[in-house]
Each structure stands twice: as C-alpha cells, then as structure tokens.
Amino acid sequence: MTIEAIIEEKLLTAFSPVHLDVINESHQHNVPPGSESHFKVIIVSKKFEGERLINRHRAINTLLATELAEHIHALALHTYTEKEWENYYAENTPLSPKCLGGGKKQSG
Numbered sequence: 001m002t003i004e005a006i007i008e009e010k011l012l013t014a015f016s017p018v019h020l021d022v023i024n025e026s027h028q029h030n031v032p033p034g035s036e037s038h039f040k041v042i043i044v045s046k047k048f049e050g051e052r053l054i055n056r057h058r059a060i061n062t063l064l065a066t067e068l069a070e071h072i073h074a075l076a077l078h079t080y081t082e083k084e085w086e087n088y089y090a091e092n093t094p095l096s097p098k099c100l101g102g103g104k105k106q107s108g
Contacts, residue, residue, distance in 0.1 A: 003036035003071050007064060011043060014063050018082055019044035025076075037073040044085040053079065 001009075008022045021042040026035040041060070048056050056079040061068060068075065 003067060004039070006067060007039060007041065010063055011041065011060070014059075015043060015045040015047050017043045017045045019085060025074075029074075036071060039072060039074070040076040040078070042078045042080075044080045044082055046082060048079055048081045 004022050004024050008020065011017065011020055011022070019042065021040070023040040023042075024036055025038045025040050029035075029038050043060075051059075057077050060077055060079070061075075064072070064075070
C-alpha cells in the first residue's frame with residue numbers, strides 16, 4: 001500500500017470527512033521520481049467543529065505519527081469545518097509552503 005493510500009485510509013476512518021484530498025507533492029521537490037515524501041492534505045470534517053486549528057493539526061499529526069517518523073518529510077495541512085470550507089476555501093485552497101529541503105537554507 002502506498003503512503004498516500006495509508007494517509008487517506010487513516011483520515012477517512014478517523015475523521016469521516018465530507019471532503020478529503022491527499023495530494024502527493026513530492027514531484028515538486030528535489031527527490032527521486034516516484035517518491036512519497038511531501039504531501040498536502042485538505043480535509044473537511046464535522047469533527048473539527050469547535051476545535052482550534054492547532055488541535056486539528058495535532059490530531060492529524062498524532063494519527064500519522066508513524067508515517068511522519070518513517071516516510072514523510074513535509075505535510076501541509078488544510079483543515080476545515082464544513083462552514084469554513086463552504087464560505088471561504090472550497091474555490092481557493094491555500095498553496096503549500098515552499099520546501100527548502102533537509103537543512104537547506106534559503107539564500108537571500
């Protein structure tokens with residue numbers, strides 16, 4: 001099973017999302033072809049109602065702890081309630097931040 005499929009399965013099971021995108025963005029980074037190291041997750045769930053953003057992210061990071069420790073270099077999380085999604089983001093999801101790689105610094 002791919003890392004992308006594992007992420008999707010775990011999120012579907014834990015959060016019963018009304019919308020879920022798990023996007024492998026590894027090809028946009030300096031990694032070998034076929035890598036699964038950089039992901040963007042867009043998830044809309046009723047379980048996020050009343051939860052602060054930090055708690056939403058912590059819940060996902062806890063759920064994906066093994067994948068983060070063993071496989072994933074970067075995970076961009078976009079977590080929304082249904083109302084937030086409908087009102088603000090359904091047509092304009094934010095971009096993932098630029099990755100500077102492991103220990104690389106941006107020259108200025």
